[in-house]
Amino acid sequence: MRIPVAVAAVVLVGAACGSGASPTPSGTPAATATEAPSATPCTPVEIEWYVGLGTGENEEQIPQEEAVVAAFNDSQDCIDLKLTVVDNTEAADTLATRIAANDAPDIIGPIGIRALQSFGDQLLDLGPYIADVDLSEIDQSLIDAYNVGGKQIGIPMAVYPSFIYYNKSLFDEAELAYPPHEVGAQYEGQDWTWATVRELAMKLTVDTNGNDATSASFDPANVDVYGLDAQFTENDARAWSTVFGGSGSVLAADGTTAQWPDNWRTGLQYFYDGIWKDHFVPNQTAVQALAAGNTFQSGRIAMDVVHQWYTCCVYPGEGTPAVTDWDIAVLPVGPDGNITSKLHADTIGILDSTENPDQAFEALGFLSQSPELITTWGAMPAIESQRAAFFEGLDERFAPLEIDWNVSTLMLAYPDNPSHEAFMPNFLEADSANKDLGSKLWTTPGLDLDAELDAQVELLQGIFDSAN
Template identity: 45%
Template structure:
C-alpha cells in the first residue's frame, strides 16, 4: 500500500513537469504528457483495489457461551491480536444474547447474511443448525492435528457431514464417588485406572463393569433404619442414601450411553433407530429407580434431601455419573473420581465439548479455517480462562488441573479425566438428527415419563418413541 502511494506521488510530480515542458517543447511534449497522465490514472485506480483485498469474516457469538461482559473483553482482545498479526483477514464480532441467539441466527441465514464462524457452542447447542456446517476435511490437511488426542478430533467427525470442528474445550465423563460412604459400608473404593478390576473386601477381583457397579450401588443404598437395598428389611419408602444417579442428564440421551455408542438416527436410511444397547440402558435405569431402588426417581431428586436436583453435592448419593464441568457445582473435598464401568467388554465415557464451527455457505472457507485454528490453538488458553473447560491441547492440560488442585485439595485423580477422552462416544449421544428441536423434545418427554411413573412397559414406550421420532424425521425431509 505504501509502495502504491509513493508511485502515485512520483507520477503527480512528473505530471507537473510535463505541463512545463509542454509549453516549451510543443507537440512531442503533449504526447509524453498524455502518457504520464495515463500512468497516474492507472495507478490511482489500482490503489483502492489493494485496500479492498482484505477478507472480512464475521464471528457469531452467543449460541453457546461468550456473551458475558468479561468474556466479550477477552474475545475482543483475541480478535485484535489476530487482525494485527496479518494483513489479509479482518474479523468482526457479532455478539448476541443466548436467549435470542437461535432465532437471530435463523434470521441471518434466511436473509443470506449468515456469519462465517459460529461459537463457542457444544454439540447439542449447535444441532439446531446441524446440517449447515462446513466439512473441514479438505481444508486442514496442512494443519497440525497431532496437538490433540486423536479421539478428541474424531469426536467431531460425523458420517453425514464429515469433520465439522476442531477441539477447544473438552469435558470427559467419569464416576464421581464419596470415599466416606464406601468406608462406612466397609467397601473398597472403585478402581483408579481404566482396565483395573474392582477388589472386593475379601480380596476377590471383579471386572469394573455395570454389573459390579450395580452391586455396589445396592449396598450403598440405605434406608432410615440403616438397612441397605440388598436386605429383606430394606424400606424403599424411607430411603436416606442412594447408591447411584446420573447428575443432570439433559434430554436423557446421556443415560444409556454407559451401555454403548449410539445415535437415534441412521443418516444412510433416514430411519429412527433405538439399538439394543440403549434399550438395555434405559431399562436398567428404570429398574434402578422403581424395582431395585438404588437410583432416585424424579420426585426424590427434587427433594431437599438431594439438594433439589444437585444430588451428588447433597452428600446422600454414593456414586454419580457426570462430566468434568461439574466442578462448577460440587463443594467440599470428600469426593474423588473413577473410570466409567464397561458393558459387555466395551467402555464408553461420553464426552461433552465446546468449539467453533464454520457455516457451510461461507465465501471464504480457507480464511475461516485459518481463524478457527487460531482460536483453538494460540488463543485457546485466553478464551478458556473465561469459558471454562479442560484444554483439548495436550500440552496445556496440566496447568488446568494444577488450578483445580488449588480449590480441591484432597488429591483428585484427574488422570481419570484425561484418560477418559480415549473412550469418547463416537457418534456422540448428542448427535444431530432431522427436525432436531422437536425430536429432542420428544426424547425429553419419554425420559420424564420414565423417571416419574412406575409400572411402565419400558420397551413398549421405546417402541412408541421410535415411531414418533420417525414421524418427526419424515416431516423434516
C-alpha cells in the same frame, strides 16, 4: 506437508491475501510464526465471529474474547475479525433469523455438540482444510466426534469427558473399597462392569433406618443415601442410554430410519430398574429434593456420573459443603463390551454460507488454539500440551484434597461416537420427543420398556419422515 496445529492460524495467509483468492482450501502456509510477514498487498476481508450459542457471552468473558480478536487482527493485515456477542437465550433464534435473511456470520461458537446439530446441515466441511494440519495433540476419537455424515463440522477445542465422582466419606461409612482409577482394574476381584456397579450401589443405598438396598428390611419410600446418579442428564433418554449402554444412535446408518439400538435398550433398562426396582438411583422427585437437583452436592449420592465441568458445582456458592472428601473413578465396561465416556465438548464452526471460507478458516485456526479462550470458558483443553496448567489450577482450588485428574484424561479416550447429542432430522422436534420419553421413564413405575421404546421408534420415524 504436515502443518502443526500451533501454526494452523496462519495456514491460509496466502489465500486470504491474494487478490483473486479461491474459496478452495490451500495446504501450503505462506508464513509461519518465525517467518517474516509477506509484503503482498491485500484488501482486508471482514470475518464475523458469532458468540452466544454456548458459553462465552457472560460479561466477565467478553473482554478476553475481545483481546484475542485484537491479537489476531494485529498479527496480519488481510482479515478484519469482528466479534458479535448475543445473549444465550436469544442467540439460536437470532442466528436462524439471520441465516434465513442471507445475513449469516462466518464463524459460530463456542458451541456444544447438541447445539451444533441444530445447524449441522449448514456448516462447512472442514475436512479439506485440516488435511494438512498436524492435529496430533488432539485425540483422533475426539476429532471423529465432530465428523457428521462424512463432514468434519468442527475441531475439538474444549472437552468435558464424564466419569464417576464419588463421595469417599460414604464409602468409608459403609466400609467399602473405593472404585477403580485405572482402565482394566477390577473391583474387589470382579470386573468393573455396570453389573458390578449395581451391586456396589445397592450396598451404598441406605434408608433412614440404616438398612441398605440389599436388605429385606430396606424401605424404598424413605431413602437417605442413593448409590448412583447420572446428574444433570435431566430427562434426556439418549444421554441415559449412552451412559449405561454405550455409543449408539436413534438414526440408522441410512440417515432416514429411526431405531433404538439393543445396547441402548439394555442401558436404559438398567437405569429404569435402578430407579423403580432396585432403588439405588433417585427418581425425578427425589432428585429435586437433593440440593434442588445438584444431587452430588447434597452429600447423599455415593457415585455420580457427570462431566469434567462439574468441578464448578461440587461445593455450594455459600455455606458449608456437604461433601468434604471426594475423588473420581473410571467408568465401567458397558453392555456393548466397551467403556463409554459421554462427552461434552465445545468447538467453533464455519457456516457454509460464508463468502470467504479460506479467511474464515484462518481465523478459526487462531481461535481454536488460543489458551486464553479455553481458560476464559473454564474448559479442559483438547490440546494435550495445555492440560497441565489446567489441572494445576484445579489442584489449587481443591487443596488439600488430591484428586486423581488422570482419570479424566483416561476417560477422554473413550468418547461416545456417535455423540448422544448427534444430528437427527427435524432435530428440535425429535429432541423434544426423546425428552418426553425421558420424563415418563423418570416419573412412572411399572412400564414395559421395550413397548415404550417400540412406540418411540415409531414416533421418531414420523418426525424424521416429515423432514424430507
